[in-house]
Amino acid sequence: MVVGDIEVGTDLLVVGAGPAGYTLAIRCARMGIDVTLVNRNELGGVCLHKGCVPVKTLLHVFRLAEDCKNASGMGINSDGVSVDFKKAYAWKDTVVKRLETGIRELCRGSGVQVMEGTCSFTSSSSATVNGPSGTQHVVFKRAVIATGARHKPLPGLPFDGKQIIDPNEVLSFDEKPEDIILLGGGYAGVTMAALMVAQGKRLTFIHKNSQIMSFLDDDLLQPVMKKFKEKGVKIYSSSSWSVKRSGDKVIVDLGQDGKKDSVSADKLVPVIGMLPNTDGIGLENTGVRTNKDGYIMTDGNYRTDDRALYAIGDARDRHCNASKAFRDGMSLADILSGKPGWPEYIALPQTISTEPEIASAGLTETAAKNAGIEVITGKFPFTASGKAVSMGKTEGFVKVVAEKSSHRILGVHVICTDAFDILQEGVLAIEMGARLEDIALTLHPHPTLCEAIREACAAALGTSTNVVPGSS
Amino acid sequence: MPDLGEGITSGEIKKWDIKKGEHVEEDQTIAEVETDKAVVELPAPVTGTIEDLRFPEGAKIQVGDVIVTIREEGAPQKTAPVPEARKPEVTPPVKVPVLATPSTRMLAKQLNIDIEKLQGTGSGGRITDEDVKKAAAKPAAAPAKAEVPRPAPEDLEQRIPLRGIRKTISENMMRSVSRTAQVTLVDDADLTRLVELRESINQKLAGKAKVSYLAFFVKAVVTALKAHPMVNVSVDDEKGEIIVKKYYNIGIAVDTDRGLIVPVLKNADRKSIIDISKELVELIETTRSGKIGLDQLRGSTFTIANIGSIGGLFSTPVVNYPDSAILEMQQIRETPRAVNGIVVARKVMYLPLTIDHRIIDGAEGQRFLNDVKMYLEEPELLLAGMA
Numbered sequence: 043m044v045v046g047d048i049e050v051g052t053d054l055l056v057v058g059a060g061p062a063g064y065t066l067a068i069r070c071a072r073m074g075i076d077v078t079l080v081n082r083n084e085l086g087g088v089c090l091h092k093g094c095v096p097v098k099t100l101l102h103v104f105r106l107a108e109d110c111k112n113a114s115g116m117g118i119n120s121d122g123v124s125v126d127f128k129k130a131y132a133w134k135d136t137v138v139k140r141l142e143t144g145i146r147e148l149c150r151g152s153g154v155q156v157m158e159g160t161c162s163f164t165s166s167s168s169a170t171v172n173g174p175s176g177t178q179h180v181v182f183k184r185a186v187i188a189t190g191a192r193h194k195p196l197p198g199l200p201f202d203g204k205q206i207i208d209p210n211e212v213l214s215f216d217e218k219p220e221d222i223i224l225l226g227g228g229y230a231g232v233t234m235a236a237l238m239v240a241q242g243k244r245l246t247f248i249h250k251n252s253q254i255m256s257f258l259d260d261d262l263l264q265p266v267m268k269k270f271k272e273k274g275v276k277i278y279s280s281s282s283w284s285v286k287r288s289g290d291k292v293i294v295d296l297g298q299d300g301k302k303d304s305v306s307a308d309k310l311v312p313v314i315g316m317l318p319n320t321d322g323i324g325l326e327n328t329g330v331r332t333n334k335d336g337y338i339m340t341d342g343n344y345r346t347d348d349r350a351l352y353a354i355g356d357a358r359d360r361h362c363n364a365s366k367a368f369r370d371g372m373s374l375a376d377i378l379s380g381k382p383g384w385p386e387y388i389a390l391p392q393t394i395s396t397e398p399e400i401a402s403a404g405l406t407e408t409a410a411k412n413a414g415i416e417v418i419t420g421k422f423p424f425t426a427s428g429k430a431v432s433m434g435k436t437e438g439f440v441k442v443v444a445e446k447s448s449h450r451i452l453g454v455h456v457i458c459t460d461a462f463d464i465l466q467e468g469v470l471a472i473e474m475g476a477r478l479e480d481i482a483l484t485l486h487p488h489p490t491l492c493e494a495i496r497e498a499c500a501a502a503l504g505t506s507t508n509v510v511p512g513s514s
Numbered sequence: 515m516p517d518l519g520e521g522i523t524s525g526e527i528k529k530w531d532i533k534k535g536e537h538v539e540e541d542q543t544i545a546e547v548e549t550d551k552a553v554v555e556l557p558a559p560v561t562g563t564i565e566d567l568r569f570p571e572g573a574k575i576q577v578g579d580v581i582v583t584i585r586e587e588g589a590p591q592k593t594a595p596v597p598e599a600r601k602p603e604v605t606p607p608v609k610v611p612v613l614a615t616p617s618t619r620m621l622a623k624q625l626n627i628d629i630e631k632l633q634g635t636g637s638g639g640r641i642t643d644e645d646v647k648k649a650a651a652k653p654a655a656a657p658a659k660a661e662v663p664r665p666a667p668e669d670l671e672q673r674i675p676l677r678g679i680r681k682t683i684s685e686n687m688m689r690s691v692s693r694t695a696q697v698t699l700v701d702d703a704d705l706t707r708l709v710e711l712r713e714s715i716n717q718k719l720a721g722k723a724k725v726s727y728l729a730f731f732v733k734a735v736v737t738a739l740k741a742h743p744m745v746n747v748s749v750d751d752e753k754g755e756i757i758v759k760k761y762y763n764i765g766i767a768v769d770t771d772r773g774l775i776v777p778v779l780k781n782a783d784r785k786s787i788i789d790i791s792k793e794l795v796e797l798i799e800t801t802r803s804g805k806i807g808l809d810q811l812r813g814s815t816f817t818i819a820n821i822g823s824i825g826g827l828f829s830t831p832v833v834n835y836p837d838s839a840i841l842e843m844q845q846i847r848e849t850p851r852a853v854n855g856i857v858v859a860r861k862v863m864y865l866p867l868t869i870d871h872r873i874i875d876g877a878e879g880q881r882f883l884n885d886v887k888m889y890l891e892e893p894e895l896l897l898a899g900m901a
Contacts, residue, residue, distance in 0.1 A: 074752060382626070385619035388611040405608065413608035445610055448638055452610065475613040475640060 050157070052078035054378065055169060055182035057161045057323065060087020061364045062355030063188030064145055064154075065371030071152040073379045078180065079154050080161040080171050085145045087190050088356075089364040090138055092210040094393075097237055099134045100213065101395050104240035116434065127217045127241075134213075163324035166350045184350050186374065187330070187338060188367075189319035191356035196225075196312045199285055205292050206285075207311045209234050215241050221307035222246070223294055225283065227254040229394060230362075231313035232266070236396045238311070239273045246276045246305050248283060248294060255394070258455070259406045265438045265457050266396040278305065285310060318357045335360065343383055344374045352378075365391055389472040393462045398438045401465035404453035404472045407443050416446040420478070420502025424458050426509055427497075428489040435459040440498040442468070442478070449477040449503070454495065464492040478502050527573050527581070536564050544582060547575070562586040614641040625650040679773045690835035693751065694870040698830040699879050703887045705846055706861045711893050719788075728766070729791040731818055731843055733896045734889035736762045736783045739816060742882040746815050747873055748836035756873055765814030765834050766794065768801045769824075776834055777801045778814045787896065818843065828864035838870040839879070841886065863890075 056067045059081035067079040084091055103125060110120040149156050157180075159173025169185070171178045193209045195201055201208040212234050219242055224235050227249025238245050247254075247270070254263060254277075270277065280296040280303075287293075292310040296303040318336045325332065329348030331339050337360060338353035340346050346353055354370035356362040373384035389403040410417045423439040424430035435458065443453035454468025471481055481499040486492055500506035525547040532544045538558040545556045562584040569581050612619070612629055618641060622629035627649045634641035676684060690696075708730060715725050739746045739762055746759045762783040765776040777797045782790060800806050817834040822845040831842045842865070849862040865887065869879040889896050 382623045385616065385623045385629075387616075409608055415608070415610055450610065450613070450638070472611075474615050475611075477638070 049179045049181060050078065051181045052076055052155070053183050054078070055080065055161075055180055055185040056188060057169075057185065058082075058087065058188035058190055058319075058355070058357070059085040059145070059149075059156075060188060060190045060355060060367060061089050062190075062367035062371045063087070063186070064149065065368050066186055066188065066354065066375050067154045067371075068148050068152045069372060069375035070378055071149075071154045073375065075379060077154050078157060078182070079149060080157045080159060080169075080180070082160050083158070084142055085149070085156070086138070086142050087367075088192075088362075089367070090141055090145075092213065094364055095141060096134050096138055096213050097233055097395055099137045100130060101237060101240055101397075103130045103133065105397070108240075112434065125217075131214060161323060163328050163351075166328050166348050169324065182350075184352070184378065186344075186378075187320070187323070187325075187346075187351060187353040187357050188355045188371070189323060189357045191316040191318045191362055193230075193313065194315045194317045196285060196314065199312075205287055205290070205309055207309050209311055209313045212237055212241075212311060215243070217242060219244060220309060223248060223292065223305055223307040223310045224313060225249075225285075225294070225310065226313035226315070227251055227256075227279075228313065228315065229255060229392065230316075233395045234311060234313050235270070235275065239270065239275060239397075244274065246278065246307060248278045248280055248296065248305070250280060250283075253279070257406070257409075258400070258402060259408050259441070262400060262402070262406070262441065262455050262457055265398055266400060269397050269437070276305075278303070285312075316356065316360065316362050320357055343377050344370065361390070363390060363392070387473065389469050391465055391469050393465075398435070398458050399461035400455070400457050401461040402453075402455045403465060403469045404451070405443055406453055406455065407441070410443055410452060415452070417443050417452065418446050418449075418502050419443050420498040420500070420506075422494045422497035422501055422506065422509060424491070424494060427491060427494050429491050429493070430458065432489065433459065440494040442495070442498045442502055444478050444499075444502055449479060451476055451478060451481070451499070454498075456495070458491060458494070460491060464490075464495065467492060467495050525575055527569050527571050527575060529571055530567060532558075532564050532567075532582075534564050534567055538562065538564060538584065556581075558584060560584055560586045612641065613639055614646075618643050618646060622646045679775070683773050686835065687832055690833050693835060694833055694838075695872045696833055696868050697871045697876065697879075698866050698868045699876065699883055700828050700864060700866045701880075701883050701887055702862050702864050703890045704851060704860045705863050705890060708890055708893045709846065709861050711897075723788055723792060725787055725791045726794060727843070727846075728794055728818070728820060729787045730890065730893055730896065731841070732764050732766075732779060732782050732790050732794075733787050734886050734893075735764065735816060735818060735841060737889055737896060738882050738885035740783065741885055742878065744878060745839050745869070745874055745882045747838050748815070749838070749870070749873060759815045761815065763813050763815045765817035765837065766797065767817060767819035767831075767834070768798050770802050770804075772804065775801050775806065775811070776814065776817060777806055777810050778812065780813070816840070822846065822863065828866050830866060831868050833868050833870055838873050839882075840868050842866045842868075865890075 053076040054070055056063050056077060056079045059079055063079065064085060067077045071077045089095060107123050107125045110118055110123045114120055157171050157173060157178065159171035159178070161169050161171050163169045167182060169180045169182070171180055196206065199206050203211065209230065215238070222238055222243045223246045224231060224238065225248050231249070232255055235245060235247050253260065278296055282297040284295045285292065291306045291308065293304060293306045294310065296305065318338070320332055320336050320338055328351055330346040330351050333339055338346055338358040340353050340358050344352045344354050352374055354374050355367040359366065369384065369387065377383040391401065391403045394400040407417060407419050419441060421439050421441045425436045430436045438457035438461070441455045442451060444451050451468070451471045454465065454471065456465050456468070467481070478499040481496055482503055482505060484496065486496045497506050497508050501509055528546040530545050532538055538544060538561065540559065540561045541557045543555040544558045547556055565583040565585050567582055569575055575581055613634055614629055619629055621643055625646060627646055629641060629646065632641050632645050632649055635645055636642045712725055712727065712730065743758055746762065748757050748759070750757055761781060764779045764782045766779060767774060767776050779790065779793060779797060785793070797810070814834060814837055817837050817840045819831050819840060820843040821829055822843045825845060828844050829842050831840045833840050844864040844866070846861050846863050848859050850857050851860040851862060853860065865883065867879060867883045
């Protein structure tokens with residue numbers, strides 16, 4: 043140890059303060075465990091700083107402006123409504139800052155010791171933290187790796203901030219109307235595409251799979267694809283691509299069904315997957331093992347091959363998801379305090395900030411059929427919802443998937459404005475093992491968007507009075 | 515090494531079929547690996563050039579070990595094969611999930627029951643809390659039974675379930691021993707004057723009442739505790755705080771035919787020796803008759819045990835957790851003792867005091883014991899109300 047260094051001793055070292063890490067740290071501290079939380083920069087992780095929260099905040103601003111413009115028929119004088127990008131981004135920063143302050147206060151109030159810096163393990167019981175106040179050595183009894191994940195760059199084409207853009211930087215794009223190519227058709231790609239469309243970019247969207255977000259049923263995507271096309275987004279599906287720079291343009295050559303095609307733009311945003319932040323943190327000095335993609339391998343109780351080290355959140359799971367990360371944190375906190383941890387969840391809610399929004403939980407019709415489960419489905423379009431009509435937002439529908447024999451609800455998929463906020467009835471139904479009848483026989487407040495979930499269940503049972511049979 | 519299935523986790527490299535620098539085609543055999551089940555041919559996962567063989571022939575390898583690196587054609591170096599040893603991240607097969615609410619699934623987890631294996635008795639086969647509790651109440655499965663030694667013939671051993679008071683005593687003792695750092699200090703006291711004083715008082719009382727040695731001990735202890743507040747303490751382990759108590763409730767260890775029970779004589783500092791004597795008689799009788807209330811068993815701050823009536827020279831009592839000290843009364847024995855240079859027969863008792871050394875230092879414990887000893891050797895001090 044270098045003379046003059048300060049050695050910090052802690053019972054539990056938590057590396058990374060995203061949803062998984064800070065939830066774990068706060069809960070452990072409240073249960074009386076001595077916790078030190080190390081974080082590279084701000085508290086809150088990708089979710090708060092580069093993902094869910096800022097994206098949703100900016101989209102809210104852009105959509106508010108658009109809603110006003112579209113509301114002239116409702117009597118709103120919206121001449122001259124526009125978004126001041128600078129102020130919108132400042133508002134986003136205010137939102138993020140406020141929420142971060144909340145997390146910081148929760149940590150402080152719960153007795154979590156927060157250290158800022160980059161953490162690197164030096165053994166199974168020690169680490170160094172390089173921060174603004176120099177290098178500190180930390181000795182711990184147990185440690186939790188919650189370092190999250192980052193966007194994967196294109197092989198051989200690192201992000202350069204000019205032409206090849208890290209998806210995180212989309213959050214600070216200005217109002218210049220540029221041509222942009224987005225590569226990748228996953229969950230994050232679609233979200234970024236929606237944001238860039240709102241920012242007024244001329245977007246070309248290239249994806250490799252036969253469809254965008256192949257984990258969803260085709261029909262769930264139609265309202266979103268329709269909206270993209272209305273906004274002038276060009277969509278390509280390609281079995282292969284190659285990227286090159288040419289002057290101040292980026293060119294993508296596509297191999298499409300044997301044909302060759304070429305697209306050029308000012309900027310390229312590759313959203314081709316995530317890389318776990320498990321490199322450069324000294325795992326080679328521990329017994330932790332990672333799989334070929336770098337994700338940390340653990341047992342069912344989040345424990346790595348190094349018995350003193352645990353891993354939670356995106357660093358161990360390619361299904362990057364904040365809801366899941368919060369739960370990992372809660373569950374491991376219980377395990378570390380000698381309890382059995384939380385049971386497996388059944389439904390993982392997924393929220394996709396498109397227009398209209400997509401919120402989905404449980405099995406899709408396709409997934410159930412592929413697994414040999416006989417299902418019935420029910421759909422209810424928002425064109426038949428009093429609330430949606432009154433808001434002038436009738437795009438989308440609710441689709442429920444239920445086991446044919448038992449009517450047990452296995453999947454609920456909502457496509458509409460504010461879909462995130464009405465999905466939860468479906469998540470609870472799946473977790474509780476509710477049947478279509480349970481929801482259909484439950485009173486719903488009126489007029490609301492959530493009535494659509496009841497109506498979809500009723501439609502599956504053939505008892506809906508609000509749609510014409512066979513119309514969906 | 516890839517997962518070869520059938521539960522194989524390791525093997526030995528029997529033979530490399532390729533060399534460094536050689537070109538291999540996808541699915542070409544690159545090595546023969548002997549496992550405990552068979553010799554398996556490992557295929558190349560990609561077409562390319564062998565960059566490195568990481569293990570020599572004869573080496574033991576585990577599933578998941580990188581054994582060879584292959585530079586894929588027209589691509590950057592690829593390390594292969596690196597499948598996972600275990601499959602924690604493989605998406606579980608899609609199926610209709612178990613029919614139980616999240617709280618029932620949590621209960622199963624807490625009771626260590628595999629809920630997937632239960633048959634639900636609720637509506638539509640729903641697994642209820644009761645189903646889970648029922649499964650948990652069943653005797654342990656066969657492998658656990660095998661570990662229990664075969665019971666001896668009944669005439670050689672008897673098996674008595676550990677339950678009731680015996681179980682409580684056992685748990686209390688373990689809690690005391692595992693949570694505190696106990697040390698026993700032993701002194702002796704010349705009780706000749708106490709014996710005389712007690713006899714004289716009891717003569718005067720002429721059967722109307724009777725003062726006991728135990729009552730004098732209670733008074734001596736309370737008086738000494740007042741001078742040594744840091745002995746009348748307990749530790750709040752959860753909050754990491756020492757609780758210094760300004761009330762004096764003395765636990766009295768009582769031998770009953772159901773086992774050792776410790777009723778509590780409350781606010782002993784406010785009572786006279788005669789009152790304490792009377793109360794002790796009642797308390798001990800109630801305890802032995804099994805009619806003692808729970809509130810009479812709680813809240814001791816210090817405990818006195820009395821094994822002297824049975825015998826023994828001295829003992830090392832176990833602290834009555836969460837008390838921090840316990841005093842044992844041993845037998846009063848006629849003992850030769852030097853008084854002013856002359857050996858005389860005196861009535862002497864050993865006084866073992868066990869303290870929780872986490873909180874009470876040896877020196878402080880001994881100072882407390884010195885005071886107790888002083889009050890017992892000069893019991894007039896207690897009567898004079900010097901307490």
